[in-house]
Amino acid sequence: xxxxxxxxxxxxxxxxxxxxxxxxxxxxxxxxxxxxxxxxxxxxxxxxxxxxxxxxxxxxxxxxxxxxxxxxxxxxxxxxxxxxxxxxxxxxxxxxxxxxxxxxxxxxxxxxxxxxxxxxxxxxxxxxxxxxxxxxxxxxxxxxxxxxxxxxxxxxxxxxxxxxxxxxxxxxxxxxxxxxxxxxxxxxxxxxxxxxxxxxxxxxxxxxxxxxxxxxxxxxxxxxxxxxxxxxxxxxxxxxxxxxxxxxxxxxxxxxxxxxxxxxxxxxxxxxxxxxxxxxxxxxxxxxxxxxxxxxxxxxxxxxxxxxxxxxxxxxxxxxxxxxxxx
Amino acid sequence: xxxxxxxxxxxxxxxxxxxxxxxxxxxxxxxxxxxxxxxxxxxxxxxxxxxxxxxxxxxxxxxxxxxxxxxxxxxxxxxxxxxxxxxxxxxxxxxxxxxxxxxxxxxxxxxxxxxxxxxxxxxxxxxxxxxxxxxxxxxxxxxxxxxxxxxxxxxxxxxxxxxxxxxxxxxxxxxxxxxxxxxxxxxxxxxxxxxxxxxxxxxxxxxxxxxxxxxxxxxxxxxxxxxxxxxxxxxxxxxxxxxxxxxxxxxxxxxxxxxxxxxxxxxxxxxxxxxxxxxxxxxxxxxxxxxxxxxxxxxxxxxxxxxxxxxxxxxxxxxxxxxxxxxxxxxxxxxxxxx
Numbered sequence: 001x002x003x004x005x006x007x008x009x010x011x012x013x014x015x016x017x018x019x020x021x022x023x024x025x026x027x028x029x030x031x032x033x034x035x036x037x038x039x040x041x042x043x044x045x046x047x048x049x050x051x052x053x054x055x056x057x058x059x060x061x062x063x064x065x066x067x068x069x070x071x072x073x074x075x076x077x078x079x080x081x082x083x084x085x086x087x088x089x090x091x092x093x094x095x096x097x098x099x100x101x102x103x104x105x106x107x108x109x110x111x112x113x114x115x116x117x118x119x120x121x122x123x124x125x126x127x128x129x130x131x132x133x134x135x136x137x138x139x140x141x142x143x144x145x146x147x148x149x150x151x152x153x154x155x156x157x158x159x160x161x162x163x164x165x166x167x168x169x170x171x172x173x174x175x176x177x178x179x180x181x182x183x184x185x186x187x188x189x190x191x192x193x194x195x196x197x198x199x200x201x202x203x204x205x206x207x208x209x210x211x212x213x214x215x216x217x218x219x220x221x222x223x224x225x226x227x228x229x230x231x232x233x234x235x236x237x238x239x240x241x242x243x244x245x246x247x248x249x250x251x252x253x254x255x256x257x258x259x260x261x262x263x264x265x266x267x268x269x270x271x272x273x274x275x276x277x278x279x280x281x282x283x284x285x286x287x288x289x290x291x292x293x294x295x296x297x298x299x300x301x302x303x304x305x306x307x308x309x310x311x312x313x314x315x316x317x318x319x320x321x322x323x324x325x326x327x
Numbered sequence: 328x329x330x331x332x333x334x335x336x337x338x339x340x341x342x343x344x345x346x347x348x349x350x351x352x353x354x355x356x357x358x359x360x361x362x363x364x365x366x367x368x369x370x371x372x373x374x375x376x377x378x379x380x381x382x383x384x385x386x387x388x389x390x391x392x393x394x395x396x397x398x399x400x401x402x403x404x405x406x407x408x409x410x411x412x413x414x415x416x417x418x419x420x421x422x423x424x425x426x427x428x429x430x431x432x433x434x435x436x437x438x439x440x441x442x443x444x445x446x447x448x449x450x451x452x453x454x455x456x457x458x459x460x461x462x463x464x465x466x467x468x469x470x471x472x473x474x475x476x477x478x479x480x481x482x483x484x485x486x487x488x489x490x491x492x493x494x495x496x497x498x499x500x501x502x503x504x505x506x507x508x509x510x511x512x513x514x515x516x517x518x519x520x521x522x523x524x525x526x527x528x529x530x531x532x533x534x535x536x537x538x539x540x541x542x543x544x545x546x547x548x549x550x551x552x553x554x555x556x557x558x559x560x561x562x563x564x565x566x567x568x569x570x571x572x573x574x575x576x577x578x579x580x581x582x583x584x585x586x587x588x589x590x591x592x593x594x595x596x597x598x599x600x601x602x603x604x605x606x607x608x609x610x611x612x613x614x615x616x617x618x619x620x621x622x623x624x625x626x627x628x629x630x631x632x633x634x635x636x637x638x639x640x641x642x643x644x645x646x647x648x649x650x651x652x653x654x655x656x657x658x659x660x661x662x663x664x665x666x
Contacts, residue, residue, distance in 0.1 A: 059411075061654070062411075062415055063412055063415065063654060063655050064414060064415065064654045064656060064659045065655055065656050067653075079585065079655055080655055081656070083655065084417060087415055087416065087417055088417065090415065092412075092415045094408065094411060094412060096408035096411075097408060098404075098407050098408020098409040098410075098411075098412060099408075099409065100332070100335075100336045100409055100464060101336070102335070102336055103335060103336055103409070107335070111328070111332050112412075112416065115413065115416035115418050116416050117417050117419055156412075159412060163416075263595040276412060277586050305468060
């Protein structure tokens with residue numbers, strides 16, 4: 001079993017390594033070519049529009065679906081040939097929140113532990129520990145059917161963590177969570193990465209990924225964007241939002257600074273700037289021209305910006321891009 | 328693990344206890360009525376009748392309940408989103424499928440256990456032999472297992488749980504009613520011509536003995552050939568059960584319980600009809616009907632053929648479920664999702 005030969009130049013002793021993975025359902029190619037690496041100790045975002053093949057890719061990584069072609073390594077093991085080894089090291093939180101309806105939260109986690117070949121006392125101890133980590137200790141003995149969506153989400157995360165996996169796959173972990181729970185989720189995910197785990201998080205809510213991810217994989221139409229395209233998109237002009245109490249002064253100062261593309265939105269102006277350098281130059285110019293600036297910030301998060309650029313949506317920086325969750 | 332999980336999750340629900348309660352009431356009702364009816368006829372060994380009826384009743388209810396419990400074991404989990412989360416653990420597909428099968432079987436057997444007091448009563452009252460009791464229970468247990476296996480198997484192959492439950496019922500119906508229909512229709516379609524020659528006495532001696540007989544009269548009619556299609560019945564679970572149990576006979580050589588009577592009916596169907604009968608009142612031969620014991624002992628026991636068919640069907644269904652539930656999945660049924 002030569003991993004090195006399969007994926008030359010890629011780390012072999014951990015993380016997630018995918019090269020050229022594809023999977024079709026009948027005529028429909030859900031994933032046609034996915035290539036990326038997620039390193040241990042980092043959080044990697046998997047980004048793509050609905051139907052881009054995120055979940056199919058996740059299922060292949062989770063050893064549930066066989067790829068038609070390409071190579072996948074989870075913590076150095078092949079999910080097809082070494083399924084058991086992969087499953088021992090892999091935690092998967094699905095986008096579908098299924099739970100054993102009549103079992104309590106505690107029993108669910110204990111059973112999951114037992115399915116990972118824990119003995120009874122170890123499973124019980126781990127269940128208690130996890131309920132504290134995800135904040136479900138108060139609901140330990142309620143049946144899972146009474147849990148709210150957000151609580152089920154947390155149970156699902158706890159279930160993925162039962163066997164303390166090295167690699168974590170989180171499919172839409174934040175959907176349905178309230179802001180406090182999102183912060184907790186982010187902290188949990190960051191802590192996992194700090195412990196040296198490999199975390200892959202998929203979501204289409206890009207702002208929330210921006211806060212937790214170290215790097216990103218862009219998937220569109222079943223193909224991962226190449227590193228070059230991502231690098232190009234990163235330096236492409238992105239919208240910045242400028243707010244000033246005196247809008248007329250701001251507009252004339254912008255004219256003087258010869259900033260081309262811009263749109264006006266309520267008492268704000270959105271301008272296209274390439275990179276931080278150009279932004280700080282413009283800010284200095286505006287301030288020295290005596291414009292009183294109250295806000296000067298990128299209109300989109302970094303991931304969001306790159307993603308919008310890759311999907312060809314960047315040309316129109318409009319106000320409603322503030323709410324990408326509405327996709 | 329899967330067995331415990333399955334029993335706690337799926338089976339141990341309130342509705343299930345209600346079902347069990349209704350079942351006990353039904354069996355109690357049947358036992359009391361049967362006892363009254365049979366003892367009123369003065370049958371000394373009515374216990375045999377009660378026992379066999381309760382066993383068949385348990386099989387009937389078991390075959391009605393088991394498909395509902397087992398027919399959505401796998402695809403129901405998939406619909407609830409709990410199958411994939413189980414599959415990513417270290418549980419193997421065989422453990423999963425067999426666990427679900429055992430759980431369905433155990434829950435079907437709970438109905439047998441619930442009927443135990445009535446069976447014990449009938450055994451004592453009917454002075455039944457150990458062999459009768461043991462064989463009857465054993466075959467019943469196996470047949471319930473076969474139904475459970477078919478249900479779990481179909482729930483693995485078919486993606487929609489409603490379809491798999493209905494299909495499990497259809498398979499059970501095909502085995503228990505369909506074989507009967509096939510047997511009856513088959514027998515009626517294949518008919519043979521019978522030449523019956525008979526002559527009757529025209530004058531009698533003073534002691535009533537016939538002296539002179541008429542010219543032989545030939546009548547021709549058609550008769551159904553059940554003897555050519557009896558194998559259909561061999562696959563019937565009720566017939567397998569009845570046919571397998573050792574029969575007890577009364578002093579006239581006829582079976583004393585329901586098992587024996589079903590067995591006699593099935594065995595009698597094996598006998599080829601005499602296609603050229605002749606009868607004369609004058610030749611002094613009496614028309615002798617064979618007793619039940621003679622019929623049963625002169626024909627082939629078909630139960631092990633049926634049981635063998637069932638015992639092939641059950642593992643085949645489970646293997647098919649295994650093949651379509653295996654992960655990493657290579658092929659998916661149309662319109663189904665892994666998770």
